[in-house]
Amino acid sequence: MSVAFGGFLLLILSGMPIFFALGVAALLAVLLLVDVPLTIVAQRVYGGVNSFSLMAIPFFVAAGVIMAEGGIARRFVDLAAALVGWITGSLYLVAIVTGTGLAAISGSGSADTAAVGSILSPEMRKRGYDMDMSAAIIAACGSLAPVIPPSIIMVIVAITSNLSIGAMFLGGVVPGLMIALALGVTCWAYARRRPDGGGDRQPFSLGRLGRAFVAALPGLTLPVIVVGGIVGGVFTATEAACIAVVATIVISLFVYREIGFRDLPRLFLRAISLSAAVMIIVSTASLFSWIIASVGAPQALDAWIRGVTDDPIVFLLLVNVLLLFVGMFMESISAILIILPVLMPIAQGYGIDPLQFGVMATLNLSVGLITPPYGICLYVAAMVSGRSVEQVSTRVWIPLLPMILVLALTAYVPAVALTLPRLVYP
Template identity: 75%
Template structure:
């Protein structure tokens, strides 16, 4: 097992893409430490992605790509501006509210970050906002996508741990909204202390809010269709993803009319390239997780953790620290596929609800998308804002504080996660 993890870390730090690092480390371990026929590698590669629920990923990705191109993101920005544009630090709050709304459609943090940043960053610069703080808030708003359903990461967590996707989606709603609220309060406090640049806000107007709401109404139906359909048993998560693509296409083509039929092939190609990258990681990670499980990783980690503590409180603290560190260096889906199959049985043995643990793991890794050195949303927000990651990282710690506070609540107050799932999945 040390060969698998050691080889993986060595390959990662040598600059090899994570998909190849996972596959090569697993292959070397199989060849050098087992007598497993190599044909098993091909079977595991195929078996890792031969899953009907996993088909939800490319469709949710496609829905996010269409959303960004079809005017849906801009309608959410306009509605958010009408709703909170009169408050001090209005554009910070608009970014957070918009990120919350887009998270309920796409499930892709990097796509949401790019959409929000491309619209709001120029105006933030124009008004004289602290651009590093602005980029940090845009990145944090993108980090809501893995938590608020529909979430691609939650689909992977549910499949990996044999959980209900609907229960996972419902479990993420309250934590996601709490993070959005905590980020909003933090941004408001920063803006209150930031000077006159943050007080350039328009007065609240019911007429403006009404117009923006009507304009965004077709897009606002999407979260209810997706999550409501899954929870109500009308369709599966994969079918819900297909419905999301159809609805976003209809809204973008015939309601907002910001794309035409000639724009669809490039959008499909973009969706396919993103989905292929994700599913390749799923395939190679399935081999890696299988080989380390075969070598007894779960039993070894269980024994080590129990030698440290028998207290679930301390166990959760150790796991949170572990996942926060892992999220800094590893892509979220890879981390889930490698670590969760090992940790989930141990968590259940400590009496922790698997849905709560799955949401907690998702929240940990969503924090990872804004923490350097890996933080993909941080990179996207910095790039869109014309700043370096090093410059933006000087502000991102301000937003990590409220996110970690919500993580603590999720870890130690199970009702925050489980209240909604228990209503619909008693």
């Protein structure tokens, strides 16, 4: 197995796309370690994406792309500004509230980061905000998308671990809101001690809030329909994703009228491109994870961990450190498909609820979206803000601290992740 992992790491370090590195490393393992015909490669690659539930991914991506350009994101920003614009460091808080709202629609961290950043970054620069801190906060807001439902990563976790997608979605609600609250408190405290953001507050106006709420109401109905429909058993996650696409098109075309029919082909092509990149990673990662299971890696890792500790608290600490490290260098979906099938049975052997473990893993890898060197949300936020990743990285530890605090609570206080799912799925 060291041949496969060594080849994978070497290809990643050489700058190869991650799907290519996964595919080549898996092919090497098939040739050298597993006595099966090469046709198994094609079968496993196809089998990795031959799932009705996975069809939710391209539709959620399309909903996020249309939302970003169709006026929904801008209405969310206006509502957030009316709600928290009177607080010190208001634009930081506007970014957090907006990111939380958009996360409940798209499920894509990079799309949410781009939407929030493109709208708020110019205004932050104009008002004299620290742009490195602003980009770090915008990236952290984007990282809420995998945690707050509907979440593309949670769909992958549920399918990989044979869990209910609706239960996974509910499991992310409390940790996601806790992160948003913790980020808000952190930004408020930061802005009070810094000159930027201290004098940009606008007086609170109930009338302004009411007008912004009415304008944003069509978009606000989307998460209620999507998540409520899944949890209530009205439709599956894939059907919910289709409904989200139709709803975003209708709202963008006929309510906000910020895009026209001529824009749809361009938006669909962009969604297809993003979805294809995700699905090819899913297919090659599923082949890689099958090979890991075939050579007995889960059993070997289980024996090693139990040789180190029998304490579930120490086990969770080891897993969190491992996932934080992996998230720094690997795309989240690939990490889920490769690592989770190995760790989930071990976690259950320690008496850890699989739903809690799945939510914890999702939250952990969402942290990886803003950690250098890989963090995709960090890259998007830096690009939109006109800063380099190195410059933004000097501030990224500030939102990282509250995120890791909530991660620790999710890992060691099961009620954080399990209370809502247990109310609906007793």
